[in-house]
Every structure is written in C-alpha cells, then in structure tokens.
Amino acid sequence: MKDLLKICRRNILTAVLTVCLVLAVNIIFFFIYILRENQHKTDPYYYSWRVEALSASLTEDGNGGYLLSGEASERIDRHCAFAMLIDQQGQVVWSRNLPEEIPLSYSLTDVASMTRWYLKDYPVKVWTRPDGLFVVAAEKNSVAKYDLEMNISTIRSLPSYFAAYLLCNLLMAFFLSLLFGVRLYRSLKSVAGGIERLHLQKPLNLPERGLTATLAQKLNDASILLFRQKLALDKRDSARTEWISGVSHDIRTPLALILGHADSLAQNPSLDEQAKKEAASIQENSLQIRNLIADLNLTSKLEYNSYPLRTAPCSPAALLRELAAWHMNNGLPDSFDLELSISPEMEGCMVGGDADLLLRAFRNLTGNSIRHNPDGCQIELTARQAAGMAELAFSDSGQGIPLAVIKALYQPSPQKHIPSAPHVMGLRIVKQIVEAHQGQIEFILEKDACRLVKIRLPLLTQS
Amino acid sequence: MNHIYECRILIIDDNQELLSLLLSILKKEGWQLLRTASSCQEAREAFRAELPDLIILDVMLPDGDGFALFQEFRAQADIPILFLSARDQDNDRLLGLGLGADDYLTKPFLPRELTLRLAAIIRRTFLSSAQSRQTDKALALGSRLVHFDQGTVTTPEGEVSLTAKELLILKKLYENRGKIVTFDSLCDAVWGDGYYTYENTLMVHIRRLREKIEEDPSHPRWLLTARGIGYRLAKEERA
Numbered sequence: 001m002k003d004l005l006k007i008c009r010r011n012i013l014t015a016v017l018t019v020c021l022v023l024a025v026n027i028i029f030f031f032i033y034i035l036r037e038n039q040h041k042t043d044p045y046y047y048s049w050r051v052e053a054l055s056a057s058l059t060e061d062g063n064g065g066y067l068l069s070g071e072a073s074e075r076i077d078r079h080c081a082f083a084m085l086i087d088q089q090g091q092v093v094w095s096r097n098l099p100e101e102i103p104l105s106y107s108l109t110d111v112a113s114m115t116r117w118y119l120k121d122y123p124v125k126v127w128t129r130p131d132g133l134f135v136v137a138a139e140k141n142s143v144a145k146y147d148l149e150m151n152i153s154t155i156r157s158l159p160s161y162f163a164a165y166l167l168c169n170l171l172m173a174f175f176l177s178l179l180f181g182v183r184l185y186r187s188l189k190s191v192a193g194g195i196e197r198l199h200l201q202k203p204l205n206l207p208e209r210g211l212t213a214t215l216a217q218k219l220n221d222a223s224i225l226l227f228r229q230k231l232a233l234d235k236r237d238s239a240r241t242e243w244i245s246g247v248s249h250d251i252r253t254p255l256a257l258i259l260g261h262a263d264s265l266a267q268n269p270s271l272d273e274q275a276k277k278e279a280a281s282i283q284e285n286s287l288q289i290r291n292l293i294a295d296l297n298l299t300s301k302l303e304y305n306s307y308p309l310r311t312a313p314c315s316p317a318a319l320l321r322e323l324a325a326w327h328m329n330n331g332l333p334d335s336f337d338l339e340l341s342i343s344p345e346m347e348g349c350m351v352g353g354d355a356d357l358l359l360r361a362f363r364n365l366t367g368n369s370i371r372h373n374p375d376g377c378q379i380e381l382t383a384r385q386a387a388g389m390a391e392l393a394f395s396d397s398g399q400g401i402p403l404a405v406i407k408a409l410y411q412p413s414p415q416k417h418i419p420s421a422p423h424v425m426g427l428r429i430v431k432q433i434v435e436a437h438q439g440q441i442e443f444i445l446e447k448d449a450c451r452l453v454k455i456r457l458p459l460l461t462q463s
Numbered sequence: 464m465n466h467i468y469e470c471r472i473l474i475i476d477d478n479q480e481l482l483s484l485l486l487s488i489l490k491k492e493g494w495q496l497l498r499t500a501s502s503c504q505e506a507r508e509a510f511r512a513e514l515p516d517l518i519i520l521d522v523m524l525p526d527g528d529g530f531a532l533f534q535e536f537r538a539q540a541d542i543p544i545l546f547l548s549a550r551d552q553d554n555d556r557l558l559g560l561g562l563g564a565d566d567y568l569t570k571p572f573l574p575r576e577l578t579l580r581l582a583a584i585i586r587r588t589f590l591s592s593a594q595s596r597q598t599d600k601a602l603a604l605g606s607r608l609v610h611f612d613q614g615t616v617t618t619p620e621g622e623v624s625l626t627a628k629e630l631l632i633l634k635k636l637y638e639n640r641g642k643i644v645t646f647d648s649l650c651d652a653v654w655g656d657g658y659y660t661y662e663n664t665l666m667v668h669i670r671r672l673r674e675k676i677e678e679d680p681s682h683p684r685w686l687l688t689a690r691g692i693g694y695r696l697a698k699e700e701r702a
Contacts, residue, residue, distance in 0.1 A: 318658060321658075323645075
C-alpha cells in the first residue's frame with residue numbers, strides 16, 4: 001500500500017509540474033511575441049503608414065494647394081490604399097490614390113464613425129492638424145480594428161489578476177490531479193491488495209469493475225489457479241509425509257519385537273558366545289533402523305514444513321556446551337579431543353529456535369566426526385558473532401565429509417548412487433533444521449572433503 | 464509395598480507377540496504379578512477384577528483409543544500409567560504426558576530402558592519416603608560428609624554450613640553424579656537464569672564449595688572442572 005501511495009503522490013506531483021511547465025512555456029512565448037512586436041514597431045517599414053509622419057509631410061504650397069514630399073508619396077503608394085485631407089467644413093481638399101467609391105464630403109457623424117472603424121471597409125487612421133483632418137487608409141481586409149475600453153482600476157489591478165489567474169490554474173491542476181489520483185488510488189488499491197494476498201498465497205475475490213476490471217479478473221483467475229496448485233501440492237506432500245509416518249509406525253512394533261528378542265538372546269546364558277554376538281548385532285542394527293526411521297520421519301516433516309517448531313529464545317553458547325557435555329557424558333572415546341571455544345560476545349546472545357532440534361542438528365555434525373573417524377581426531381566447536389549473526393563452526397581433523405556427499409546434499413531429489421545415503425540424510429536434516437530457523441549453512445571444502453561446517457543463525461539479542 | 468517387584472502390573476497391547484515379550488522381559492527382571500489385556504474391553508475386565516498398581520498402556524487398540532482408556536482408569540483410581548506406543552509424534556507424547564501419564568515410551572524400545580523406567584515410576588510412587596531417606600543419606604566425599612537435609616559438611620576439623628546456593632549447586636551435581644553439568648544448567652538450577660552475567664558468581668560459589676568439600680581446594684578431587692563446559696561431581700575416588 002505504501003508503494004501505491006507513492007505512485008499517486010508522484011502522479012499528482014507530475015501533473016502539477018506539467019501545468020507549471022506549460023504555464024512557464026506560455027509566458028515565455030508571450031514575452032517573446034511582445035518583444036518581436038516591439039521590434040516590428042521600431043521598423044520604419046512596418047509602420048510606414050504612420051499617419052503622424054505622413055501628415056507632417058503634407059504642406060501647403062502657398063497657392064491654396066498642398067504638396068506631399070516625395071518619400072511620403074512613395075510610402076503611400078507602396079503601403080497605403082489612399083490618403084486625403086478633410087478641411088474643417090468636411091470637404092476633401094487634398095487626396096492621393098482616392099478610389100471613386102470614397103465620398104468627397106463628410107458630416108460630423110461620418111468622421112466619428114470613420115475614425116473609430118472603417119471607411120467603406122478601408123481601415124483608416126486620422127491625424128488632426130490645424131487645417132483639418134488627415135486620413136490615411138490601408139488596403140481592405142488588411143487591418144482588424146477593435147474598440148478596446150477598459151476601466152483604469154481594472155488595468156491597475158491587472159498584475160494581481162494575473163497572479164490570481166496563475167494561482168487558480170495551479171490550484172485547479174493540483175485538485176484535479178488529486179481527484180484523479182484518488183480515483184486511481186481507489187481503483188488500484190484493491191488490485192494492489194490482491195497482489196499482496198496473492199504473494200501470501202491467500203485466495204482472492206476482487207471486485208471486477210471500474211478502471212481495473214480486467215486486471216482484477218486476471219488476478220482472480222491467477223489466484224484460483226495458484227490455490228488449486230497449492231492444494232494439489234499440499235495434498236501430495238501431506239500424503240507423502242503421512243505415508244512415511246504410517247510406514248514408520250507400522251515398522252515400530254515388529255522392530256520392538258526384534259529388539260526384545262535379540263536382547264533376550266544376547267543375555268541367554270545357554271547360548272554360546274558367537275550366538276550372543278549375533279544377537280547383539282541384531283540388536284545394534286535394530287537400533288540403527290530405529291534411528292533411521294526417526295530421521296526419515298523428521299526429514300520428511302521438515303521438507304514439507306509439517307514439523308511444529310517449538311521456537312523460544314535459546315543461547316547458542318549454552319547449546320554448544322550442552323552438546324560437548326552430552327558427548328563427554330556418553331562415552332566419547334579418549335582418542336577424540338573435543339575443544340570448545342566460545343567468544344565472550346556470544347555469552348548473552350540469543351537466537352530464536354527449537355533448542356532440541358538445533359541440538360539434534362549439531363549432534364548430527366559432531367556424530368559424523370566421531371562415527372567416520374574410528375581412530376579418533378580433534379573436534380573443534382566454536383561460536384562467535386559474524387555479520388550480525390551467531391556463527392557456529394564445527395570442524396574436525398579427520399577424513400571430513402566427501403565432496404560427493406555435499407553434492408548429493410544440494411541435489412533437488414535424493415540421489416540413488418550415493419554410497420552413504422544414511423549420512424546424507426543426517427546432513428540433510430542438519431541443513432533442513434538450519435533452514436527452518438532462517439539460518440545459513442556453509443560446507444567449507446578443503447581439497448575433496450569438508451572438515452569445517454559453519455552454521456549462521458539470526459540473532460535475537462546481542463550482548 | 465516393600466519392594467518394587469511386589470507391584471501388580473497390567474499390560475495392555477493388541478499385539479500378542481509383544482505381550483508375550485513384555486511378560487518375559489518383566490518376569491526375567493523380577494516382576495511376577497502380571498496380567499495382560501489385548502483390547503479395551505479385556506483391559507476393563509482385568510481392571511475390575513483386580514486393581515493393578517501400574518498399567519503399561521498402548522495407544523492404538525482394536526476397540527478404542529488408549530488415551531480415552533487412560534482417562535477412564537484415572538477417573539476410577541490414581542494409579543501410575545506408562546504409555547508404550549508406536550506413535551512417536553510429539554503431539555502424541557505431549558498429549559499422553561499432558562493427560563497425566565507417568566511416562567511415555569515409544570516402540571521400538573530397549574528392554575532395559577523399559578524396566579528402568581518402570582522401576583523409577585514405582586519407586587517414585589510407592590517408595591517415595593524410602594527413596595527420600597536414601598537421598599537424605601550423607602554424601603561421603605573422602606573424609607568429608609555432606610548432609611543435604613541439614614545443609615552441612617562434616618569435616619575432620621568440624622562442621623561447616625553450606626549456603627543455600629552452594630547446596631543447590633551440590634544437589635544438582637549430585638543428581639547427575641559422574642556427568643558433566645553445564646554452567647548453563649547449574650545457573651538455571653540455582654538462579655533460574657542463563658549463564659550470562661553469572662559467570663563470576665558461579666565461579667566464586669564453586670570456589671567456596673570446594674573449600675568446604677575438598678581436602679585440597681587447589682587440587683580438587685571431587686568437584687572437577689570440564690574446561691569451558693561445566694562441572695562434574697566425581698563418582699569415586701581417583702587412584
């Protein structure tokens with residue numbers, strides 16, 4: 001939803017900026033136009049029919065007639081339709097290029113009309129002089145004349161009107177874009193919520209109307225499809241887990257009988273030593289099968305997330321100490337040298353986890369070191385903080401985990417050709433437990449074997 | 464009841480072969496007063512006929528559920544019950560123990576483990592006073608005697624008192640005698656907290672305890688350190 005708000009905010013901001021830009025461009029073009037117009041006005045040819053100059057060029061010749069300078073005559077000929085001088089009595093006393101349709105006598109009303117508008121459709125300009133009214137006409141349809149009358153106070157308040165106009169434009173742009181933004185937000189909100197629910201693998205039922213009707217429909221369809229797939233997957237996973245659980249349950253009672261009878265035989269004084277040894281071997285192997293069944297059950301549950309984690313704050317340092325104590329209390333042979341090194345900052349650090357399960361994972365790692373090195377080796381357990389996580393390292397000086405086993409561990413499905421499949425299962429459980437705790441596991445290879453395994457778990461608290 | 468083997472045990476399981484095996488294991492161990500039942504119905508009849516002192520109960524029975532049968536029996540008599548089931552799910556174990564079962568053992572099991580657990584339940588239930596008397600016995604550590612009930616140590620020089628914390632530490636070590644008890648377990652037993660911030664306090668208490676129970680505290684014979692892990696109360700004198 002935060003993203004959606006961001007989109008709408010940006011939408012409004014973009015709209016306002018667009019309006020500002022359009023206004024700015026308009027204002028710039030307006031001023032450019034004004035400047036160009038002024039440049040035209042300074043051009044003598046542009047305003048060559050300026051009545052004031054032409055009127056000054058017309059002088060009395062002393063014989064009761066008038067004389068127009070050569071330059072003015074040329075200008076009138078080139079740029080104007082005609083020119084004339086009307087005396088105080090309304091009679092045309094001088095003219096140049098005067099068309100026939102133009103009358104030679106004018107009343108006061110004719111003059112008033114002509115000065116403001118047109119004379120027989122000729123746009124005219126007039127200039128008063130002591131001996132009459134000088135009139136210059138441009139060609140028909142060459143000049144538009146408008147009567148502009150404005151109140152002075154209006155003209156004075158033009159700057160503030162202009163500012164208000166700008167402000168109103170901006171506000172209007174803002175509110176309109178806000179309105180459209182809100183509409184967009186509302187229509188996208190349900191879609192965005194739908195995408196979020198889809199991400200959480202929840203079923204969708206978005207209203208299929210408005211701007212986003214098609215989008216909502218597609219999302220609803222996708223949700224149904226995903227939900228069906230999830231159900232099918234869950235059903236398959238659950239069937240697999242239940243099958244393993246059921247089989248392991250059914251094996252347990254016969255295995256209990258095997259164990260019991262083997263124990264009875266192993267302690268039977270009437271049997272010879274060889275028979276007792278064989279009975280003990282049956283017992284030992286039955287126990288191994290029991291452990292394998294437990295591992296199989298656990299790995300299948302972890303694989304399909306059906307193992308209920310009992311998460312609580314637990315200290316990695318305490319877990320390592322418990323692990324070391326467990327090995328020492330359960331007859332760790334003297335050929336093994338177990339070293340525990342916990343950095344001081346790890347004391348007081350807690351991770352959120354299922355302590356029993358984590359201990360199980362750690363025990364699998366150290367158990368591997370013990371089982372695969374019958375002649376003994378040095379086992380080191382270290383705990384420290386690294387990159388804000390609790391890093392627990394398990395290393396030994398023995399033969400290490402073969403590269404093939406590590407490769408098999410990262411195969412999507414269990415491999416048939418790994419000779420030591422049970423060991424892969426033990427490590428797979430370690431990997432699954434670490435991943436179930438949002439942790440990381442790293443197998444550090446040296447030549448073709450791994451003698452150092454690092455587990456990193458997210459810290460809850462730091463000392 | 465004077466002896467654990469005088470206990471009358473009712474074994475309920477639908478597998479006849481397993482019933483025979485259980486009978487054989489328990490008889491060999493010393494229990495003779497045994498009865499078996501292979502269904503809820505048979506179990507009810509056996510229960511009515513003679514009230515057992517302890518019941519070994521399977522969860523999945525042909526005509527009912529072991530958990531329901533457990534509640535039925537418990538409603539009639541407060542006798543110890545041990546579940547022996549092939550159901551190894553945590554939920555089943557928690558349900559069984561949550562209902563009030565004395566123990567929950569999953570199949571397959573080691574015969575020795577079963578008999579030890581049974582003996583522990585019987586001792587706890589019927590021989591508690593005798594057991595406590597045994598616990599209250601003085602613990603001999605060389606020439607010194609620790610009296611847990613009085614919280615004192617008798618030394619050749621005289622009697623020394625143990626503080627409450629020292630007594631708790633020693634009890635915890637005694638309960639796990641011969642085994643390493645981690646710093647964390649000790650702190651949890653004494654202060655109900657983790658090891659963090661108690662490192663020095665625990666060390667001081669151990670030093671004082673050694674001064675009281677060891678003849679030469681600098682070279683302890685009984686209270687031994689497992690470096691970086693915890694402490695151990697030695698089982699017997701080293702040669």
